[in-house]
Amino acid sequence: MASTTDPNDLIWVMPAEAAVTSTILILSGGGPAPTTALPPADVVIAADSGLGLAKHLGVEVHLIVGDMDSVDRSQLADAIATGVEVEEHSADKDATDLDLAFQAAIERGAQRIVVAGGGAGRIDHLLGIALLLTDERWSDRTVEWHSGSSVAHVVRDRTLINTRPGDLISIIPASDGTLVSVDDTRWPLDTTPLPRGTTRGISNEALGDTVTIRVQHGVVLAIVTGSDR
DSSP states (O other): OOOOSOTTSOOOBOOTTOSSOOEEEEEESSSOOOOSOOOOBSEEEEETTHHHHHHHHTOOOSEEEEOOSSSOHHHHHHHHHTTOEEEEOOSSOSSOHHHHHHHHHHHTTOSEEEEEEOOTTOHHHHHHHHHHHTOGGGTTSEEEEEETTEEEEEESSEEEEEOOTTOEEEEEEOSTTOEEEEESBSSOEEEEEOOTTOOTTTTEEBOSSEEEEEEEESOEEEEEEOTTO
């Protein structure tokens, strides 16, 4: 197993030969490194320069996916020398490296996909990641995104999210006609319409150790940001 060097933010990774592939961690290049604890993963995929994030976090990578236009060449050479699998694509592709990493995760049987990092400070990449997370292609999987001190959860039905009192929680509708109920927050919602583009669900506040979200129709991103991080 591998872990971060910071004992407060441990990241445990199961070996690649795990018998059952359930959780796959995808490391994306750019953007703030996650300061939240990542869940145990059966397989770790680096999307191109996400290999650099793996080195920063001290995480062992099993597969590198992308067109290799931004990855550190010496890090790539070291990874190849240790037997890491590489799935290289042409630069003239019709999908981002992260999208290709999602597809690779699905091919490897992922039931839960966890993304870390990404965005690189570019609005197009940040929006692209948010839309990718909620794509119908993985509607039957659990999907989340760790970036800095925030964790985004894709919610399509009922989900119980771990929080701490004072954590900020924002509900961003990613579909038309969204109906949402939120309990255990300062401003609860009860089968409330959240049309696409509304800011009504932004910056709510968790009251306790969990927040319950029920999506009666549509799909939302529930984003938790730690109050003391």
